[in-house]
Amino acid sequence: MKKLLIIVSLIFLASCKSDDDGNNRCNFLQNIGVNRTISLNLPQYSQLEFATNSVLIANEGNGGVYVINVGGNFRAFDAADPSHNPDSCSFLSKDGTLVTCGCQDANTYNLLTGLSEGTQTQCALKEYRVSVNGSDLTITN
Numbered sequence: 001m002k003k004l005l006i007i008v009s010l011i012f013l014a015s016c017k018s019d020d021d022g023n024n025r026c027n028f029l030q031n032i033g034v035n036r037t038i039s040l041n042l043p044q045y046s047q048l049e050f051a052t053n054s055v056l057i058a059n060e061g062n063g064g065v066y067v068i069n070v071g072g073n074f075r076a077f078d079a080a081d082p083s084h085n086p087d088s089c090s091f092l093s094k095d096g097t098l099v100t101c102g103c104q105d106a107n108t109y110n111l112l113t114g115l116s117e118g119t120q121t122q123c124a125l126k127e128y129r130v131s132v133n134g135s136d137l138t139i140t141n
Contacts (some may be wrong), residue, residue, distance in 0.1 A: 011033075027093050028083065034065060035139075036140075038138075045137075054067060054068035056079060061128070063092065065128060074137055080090060092125075097110060107121055109128060111125075
């Protein structure tokens, strides 16, 4: 019985991959500390009180942080394309709930889900935590 357990354990260990291809394709963005509180009472953030509206908070994360109201809840995503090395073209420009990079491949992502639209990419948008305390939102990683 002991030999059988050892053989099964060895087979299990031998089948494990030392390299996860999916994760290695999405390591372009740095893990920059984000800890920012915004108030929905301020005019520049008041549009977040309505569903599907979003704002860009500059100078946070890799390329800024987009915060979006998803029907009473809030999500926050880095404004840099996770499928590219940081570059001037990797900033994600907003058009409604979609954001698109300025690089040649023009990757497009949905701010409601964080997933790519159209041509599918291996990477989803880098998401940050959003905590709600009254009219204040705290975005952290």
